Amino acid sequence: MSIASLMLLFITSYYFVYHSYKSVSYQNKIRDAIVLNSRQSSIGETILPDFYFSKLLNANDRFDEFFNPMAFSKYYNINSVKLEKVDFDYSVIISGHVINNELQGESLLSLYYSDTKSFMPCTLSFALNGDQREFNADKSISLSIIFKNGESEAQDFKPSPVNINGRLYIGMSVYGININKIIKLVVKQENKTIGIYSLN
Known part of the structure; x- marks a missing residue:
């Protein structure tokens, strides 16, 4: 392999590692806030979202994810802790932009x-209104993406609600779009519109 090829491989790998670790650092801030809230409120079991790594060229670029619940609980002086799997980059909750749902009283809130980054998906996360019983997680969600030029496309995804600091969220990664070219997002479930979000 030539030096130029090695340099290109290194730069590409570093690009993905940088963005992935940056997201994980925000995720850790969310986890710290959850632990602090648990210590202050003395709740029974602390639900901690697991780390989510975005795209990496090599899976070995991840740091060691070993987790010992008993040691963690003792170190942070909380009753007990449980890791919950997350299938989207939830760092967007504190690092991204937020828009309120134009429809009131629906199962989706904010x-x-x-932001759009080269070679990276756009992460979307929706806060749920109320608890999981009020949201049909067994039914797919249809996301209509309406662009400023009048074109549109639809993507379906299966929601998997996760508890993050007392609020339920669902999320997805959307590839191949530029968020700056979108004017509106419309969310439907079982042919019912449950969310309208105007961008830009």
Whole structure:
């Protein structure tokens, strides 16, 4: 392999590692806030979202994710802790932009979205209104993306609600779009519109 090829590989790998670790650092801030809230409120079991790594060229670029619940609980002086798997980059909740749902009283509240980055997906996360029983997690969600030029496209995804600091969220990664070219997002479930979000 030539030096130029090695340099390109290194730069590409570093690019993904940088963005992934940056997201994980924000995720850790969210986890710290959850632990602090648990210590102050003395709740029974602390639900901690697991780390989510975005795209990496090599899976070994991740740091060691070993987790010992008993040691963690003792170190942070909380009753007990449980890790919950998350299938989206929830760092967007504190690092992204937020828009309120134009429809009142629906199962979705605010939308959190990330900026467009080269070769990276746009992360979308929706805060749920109420608890999981009020949201049909067994039914897919249809996301209509309406662009400023009048074109549109639809993507479906299966929601998987996760508890993050007492609020339920769902999220997805959308590839191949430029968030700056979008004017509106419309969310439907079972042919019912449950969210309208105007961007820009």
